[in-house]
Amino acid sequence: MKKSVFLGALTVAGLAAGVAAAGTLDDVKARGKLNCGVTTGLVGFAAPDANGHWEGFDVGVCRAVAAAVLGDKDAVEFVPTTGKTRFTALASGEIDMLARNTTWTFSRDVDLKFDFIGVNYYDGQGFMAPKALGVSSAKELDGATVCIQTGTTTELNLADFFRSNNISYEPVPIETNAEGQQQFLAGACDVYTTDASGLAATRATFENPGDYVVLPEIISKEPLGPLVRHGDNEWGDVVRWSLNALVAAEELGITSANIAELSAGTNNPEINRILGTEGTLGEMLGLDVDWAKRAIMAGGNYGELFEKNIGESTPIGLARGLNAQWTEGGLLYAPPFR
Amino acid sequence: MTTLTDPPKESFRLSMLIYDTRYRSMTIQVVALIGFMLLIGWLVNNTAQNLLDLGKEPSFSFLGEAAGYDINQRLVDYDNQNSHLRASFVGLLNTLLVAVMGCITATILGVIIGVLRLSKNWLISKLMTVYVETFRNVPVLLWIVFTMAILIETLPVPRSFKGVDVGAVVVTNRGIYVPEPLFSRSLGDIHLFGASSFRFDISLDLIAFLIALALGLFVRHKINQRAHRIQEETGIRPTTWYLSLAAVAVPVLVVLVTLGFYLGYPEFKGFNFRGGTHMRNSLIALWLALSLYTAAFIAENVRAGILAISKGQTEAAAALGLRSNRIMSLVILPQALRVIIPPLISQYLNLTKNSSLAIAVGYMDLTGTLMGITLNQTGRELETLLLGMLIYLLISLSISLVMNWYNNRVKLVER
C-alpha cells in the first residue's frame, strides 16, 4: 500500500528535473530555472546564508547566466556538489552548468567530455604555515605534515612537488575546507595547502590572521572556470559570453550603477553592442537584446562581483593579482563583442 | 475379480500451469526468473547505451596506471608511482586493520559495560545506562567527527614537546607515538607475490617470535596436563607456576636476544616525531568512535544474554560457594555466550561496514582510495564502485562464515 508514497512523490516531484535532451538552452527556458552546481560551501565563493540564499563569487556567475537567459537572477537552483559528485551531476544533466572552483585540465576537458567555457578565477596552489614555524619557503618543508583537500587536483600537484624536490611529507587528507581549517588551527598539520584564494579566504577568518603566512611558492596553475557538457555548443556559447560580458563590462567601464545611463546609447560602439542598442548579438545567441545588460545588472560587472565577494574590502581581502584586466597587467581578456 | 488400474492419466493442458499446484510453482519460478533476467538485461542495456552516449568504455585498465597520490598510513610499501590497484590494496589493508582492532576493543568494552550495567552499584549502573543510550541514539558519523575534533582540539601539538624529554609514549594531536620493536640482527623479510600489486612482506623476526611463543605455550600446556594427571592420581597438585612461566619465557627471550631486540623510541626532529610506531589520529578517532559506538550495542546484547540465564544458575553457583565475580566468569558468561554470539556477528558486520565512514576523518581505507581519490582522478565510477562493493561483500561474507562456524561450535547441542 505504502509503495505509493514513492509513486506519488515521483509524479509530483521526481520528474521535475526534466530531460537532458540536446538543447540545454531550450530546456532551461522551458523550465524557467537554471540548475547550477556549486560547492557545498567555500568561504567567498559559494555558501548559503541563514535564509538559504546562496552568495559568493561562483554564485555570481550562475546568477549572471540566469539573468541573461531567463531575465531573473534568482531563477537559479543551486545544487551543492562534492568533488566526487560534481562531474556526474553535470554529465547526467542534473545540472546545466558547474561553477565550482573547477580546475581546467586536459583530461577533464578531453577525457571526461566537458567544455570549460572560460576562466573566472586564475588561481594556483599555495601553502599556508604558522609564523611560529619559521618557514619561509615550501622547500623547507621536509618531513612536515600537510593538510590537503581530497577530490581535487591538489593532491596530485602536492605529490609531484614533493617528489620533484625530493623531500618527504605526511599527507593528511580532509573532506571539506572547514575541517582543514580546524586541523590546521589546532596544529594537527604544519601547513595547509589548497588554492591560494582559498588559503587567503581561510586565513581571513582566523582569530589572529597575522600569525600565519602564505608561503611564496605557487606550485601549480589552477585556472578555475565554469564548465558545461561537451557537444552542446549553443548552450556553451551562452554561458561563455555571459561570463565574457561581465569581464568586458569592467574593461569598458560599464557598472551596475551607470548601466541604465549607458544603455540609452553611447559613442562607444562596443558598449552599444553589448548593451543591445546596436547590432543583433543577443539574437545570434538565441536570447533577446538585453541579455548582457541583465547579466551585468545581476551582480555588477566582473570587478564589482570580485570586490563584493572576495575583494579587498571584504574580510577575505584578495588582491586582483592575475585576475586584473589585461590593461592593468592581469590575465582577464575578453574577446571583442562584434 | 476386479483389477486395480491406475486412474486415467490426465493429458497435459496449458491451463494446468496455473491451476494445478504441481505445475503452478514451476510456472511462478519460471516467470520470476524471466522477469529477473529481463530486469538485468534492461539495466545492462541502459548502462551500455548511457556509457556509449558519454563516450566511455568500461575497462579496468586504469587500475594499472600510476596512482599519483600519496597515502599516509601504509601497512605495505607504496609510493605515488605505484598503480591504482596497489593503492586500493593499501586501502583494503587499512580497512581490515581498523575493522579488526575495532571488533576486539568493542567486544571487550561491550562485555565490561554490559556486566557493569547489571551491577548492584547504583551509580555505576546508571552511568553505564547513560553511556549506552547516548551512544546508541546518536549517528555514528557524528561520533566519528566528534572524536576526531576532540583529539585535534584537546591534545598538545608535537612542537610543544620540542626540547622536552618525552619518554616512550608521546600523545600528540597528530596521533600517538609508541616505541617500535626493532632487531639489530634481523632475519629480514619474506616477499610474497613477487612484484605484483599484492606484494606483501612478512617479517621473519615476527614469525620466529610467534613460533617461540607457540612452542612455549605448547610446553606449558603439557606441564599443566601432567600436573592435572598427578592431581587426579594422588590428589595433590604439584606447584607448576615457575615451570610454566619458564616454559613460556625462555624460548621467547632466547629468540629476542639472538635477534638483538631493542625498542625504537620516537624523537622530535624537524616538524614531527620520527621513529617509533605512529598511530595517526585518523586511525585512533575512527577506531575509538567505532569501538565505543558498537560497544554500546554489544553491551545491550550481553545484558540481554545474561538476563536470559535463569536465576537458578546464579543461586546454584552461590550454593557451591563461588564468589560473585567467579559466578559471572565461570557460570553465567559461558552460558550467556550462546545467546550473545548471533547478534554479535551482526555487530561485527556493522562495525566493518561502518568503517567505510573513514573518509569523514581522512583515514585512507578502501572507500578513501579506490572509491575516493582513484574514482575522482580517473572518472571511472562504474568500475571502481562495482569493485569496491564486491570487496566489501567478500569481507562481510567471510566474517559471517567464520562467525557462524564458531557459533555452531559453541551452540548448545540439543538432545
Added chain:
Amino acid sequence: MSDVFFVRTEMLQQQAPPSTSVGIVGWMRENLFSGWLNSILTVVSALFIFFVAGGFLSWAVSPTWGATSLTECREILAGHEGACWGVIRDRWVQLLFGFYPSELYWRPILTFVLLAVALAPVLFAEKVPAKLVYFTAAFPFLMPWLLWGGSIWGPLAAAAGFVIGYFVYGAVVKAAGSLAGLIVGVAAALIWWLFLAPVVVDLLSGTVSIGLEAVESRKFGGMMLSITIGIVAIACSLPIGIVLALGRQSDLMILKSLCVGFIEFIRGVPLITLLFVASTLLNIFMPPGTNFDIIMRVIIMATLFASAYMAEVIRGGLAALPKGQYEGADSLGLNYWQAQRLIIMPQALKISIPGIVSTFIGLFKDTTLVSVIGLLDPLGLSNAIRADTDWNGVVWELYGFIALLFFIFCFSMSRYSMYLERKLRTDHQ
C-alpha cells in the same frame, strides 16, 4: 530445687532498624559502598561525573545567544572559554527545515503531526478508534502532496491505481480464480499508472487545478530531509520487505535464491557505497534521458537498503510464530495467500513492530551519511554554515546541537519500542 522459669509474657516491641541500614545512609551503604571495590568504583565515577559535568557546564553557560558572528562571540567572551550559541540562534531554523520556503513551514509541521495521527492505529492500537485506519491508508498519498506540493491530482491518480486494481481483482476472482485475479488486477493497476494516469492527470489539472505551491526536493534540508528520507524509505521498504521475507521462506528454489541473493548483497555492502551508486551511477542504469533528482535517487537506494533489513526483521517475526498457526490455517482449508493475509501476516507483523522501529532508528541515524555525497542534511549543513564568513571556525555548538536533535528523536523511539516489547511479551506474565 526451685522451679524458677523465666517466661516472657509479652512480646518485645519491634525495634527500628539500625540507622545505618535505613534512609539515605542505608541506601548508600547498600547501593554505593557495599564493598571496597564498589566504594572505589563509586568514588571514581563520582569524580568523573563531577569533572565532565563541571567542564561542560562552564563551557555551555555562556552569554553568547545574541551574537551575530564568531568574532562577536569572541568579544563577548573576552578570552574566556565558552560556547558561541549565536550560531544556533541564527541557524536553528535552517538546521530543522533546510531551504524549505519559510512561509510554507506549516506544511512539513502539519505532515509530521498527521503522521503521528496516521501511525496511532498501528502503534497504539487499543487506545484509538478503529476508524482511524482509513486515514492511515490515505496518508501515504497525503504526505508527498503536503511535502512536495503540486497538483492534488497526481497523488489521487496514484491512489486510484490501487482502487482500480482492487476492483478488477474482485471482478476477475469470481470468474477465473484468485491467481488470475491477482495478475489481472496488478496488470490493470500498472496500465493505469503507466499509460492512463499521466493523461488523466494532465487533463484534470488543466481544467480543475487544485494544488499547493510545488516545492522541489532540492529545497529539503536539515532535520526535515533526514526525517523525510527515513520515513519514505521505511514506508516503501515495508511491502518490499514482506515480499522478500516470504520469498526467502518459500519452497520455490529459484525465487528463494533470488531473494536471498538480494538480501545478502544489500546487507553485505556499506550504505555509503549504495549512496555513491545513487549519486554517480543510478542515472547510468536508467534509460537514457531519465533524470531523478538526487534526493529521489537517495530515497530509492535507502529504500532498497532498508527493505533488505526489513525482510530479515519480518522473517524473524514469521519464524517466531508457532507452527500451529500455519497448520491451523491449512486445516481450515485456506490457500497460501488467504493464510498469509488472514492468519500469518497480522500476527507476524505485530511481533515485528519493535524490530521495524529499530530498523527505522538505524536508517534514520544513517541518513547523516548523505552529507558525504553533498546533500545538506544537518551534518552537511553544518559544513555549509561553517563556510559562512560569520561562523567560520564554529565546531562544538553545531555538532552538539545536531547530536541533541538526533538523540531526542532516536531515544524516544527506542523507549517506545521497549514499551511495545514489554507489552507484546505476554507469555512470561
